[in-house]
């Protein structure tokens with residue numbers, strides 16, 4: 144795994160008072176921060192936390208990169224061509240940095256996230272105008288990193304990687320911002336599963352769960368700020384095993400039960416789960432906890448036992464189908480979404496047909512499908528690859544099958560009255576909210592407010608959304 148840098152020069156964080164005390168005397172309090180985020184909700188959450196960590200230094204977020212004193216690229220290594228995308232984006236930011244330099248302004252460029260973790264010093268070699276590379280577990284050191292750059296310290300470490308997770312969650316500011324009625328809350332990071340196509344165990348490190356009391360405290364804070372819905376995040380969220388007040392490991396199901404006691408919280412979700420880590424506590428939570436949404440993203444990746452074994456997913460199609468069956472026994476309202484990788488090395492036509500058959504058995508309400516593309520350094524990248532044309536044909540076919548199920552699922556809501564959490568209340572352009580199953584639901588209403596839960600009677604449906612009237 145030589146691609147994944149083991150460089151780990153960790154910058155020691157300072158407390159808030161020390162941060163202020165050591166700011167340069169000529170420091171201008173208001174600085175602009177531009178963050179470009181790639182990837183999943185975990186990265187969106189990380190970007191929000193980075194923004195919050197930099198507020199005490201006077202940074203305010205901007206959408207205009209040309210005005211930014213600090214540019215952070217929060218990278219994701221999961222999707223294809225992540226490195227190419229990063230370097231092409233960095234090329235654009237280099238132009239911004241040069242233009243601002245000509246105008247007498249300085250710009251700091253920081254690469255954060257999984258590609259930063261994976262490439263480390265290579266980024267600085269290929270893009271020497273990048274000031275610092277920070278891994279996903281060390282972004283709590285950002286304020287110190289930025290301050291040292293502002294002080295122009297020549298011996299400033301340029302790389303902060305490693306996996307000191309306890310430190311990260313302890314050091315991040317307790318204050319959170321909120322941009323709508325929904326909030327993300329990270330409860331678990333890292334993964335011990337080592338699927339053969341995936342970089343997460345190398346870029347995010349081994350599993351780590353935050354203590355129960357920390358999660359409950361952050362949830363309460365988010366609800367106090369106005370959050371109605373919280374999505375618990377983790378690379379392998381249902382492997383959660385945070386310690387309770389008595390020092391005993393607890394489960395995701397028990398955490399959900401504790402969160403259900405939080406007054407004002409009306410919806411709970413969690414993502415992303417692994418089929419192997421579904422336990423009785425979680426099943427019971429789906430039966431007993433009314434605020435836990437009956438919609439579960441449970442990646443299966445393939446319906447073929449041969450391919451699942453090659454991927455090291457550690458379950459069979461029968462095991463997966465049995466889990467789905469169990470969820471439905473505990474809560475018949477449940478619906479499922481999933482991830483599919485098409486054209487994994489060694490996938491035969493029969494393997495692919497097994498995947499299509501599994502989709503027909505589960506009737507997924509939603510899904511994300513990808514053509515397999517190798518991630519450097521992973522075992523699956525080192526074996527013979529399938530022909531691109533075959534992969535593309537299979538993906539097209541699979542998407543057709545998935546689309547059919549999604550439309551059929553959406554049509555089951557015709558004439559039904561469903562609860563919708565309002566996300567946009569705009570008299571001129573119409574209102575939009577989310578169903579329990581994550582549909583976008585469009586309607587009009589003169590008086591509703593963001594955060595309301597309204598009953599909407601559905602009048603029409605499409606692949607992507609529902610439309611209805613308030614009743």
Ligand code: SF4
Nearest residue numbers: 334336337338341343
């Ligand atoms: S369980 Fe998910 S995060 Fe972990 S190695 Fe497999 S695909 Fe990656």
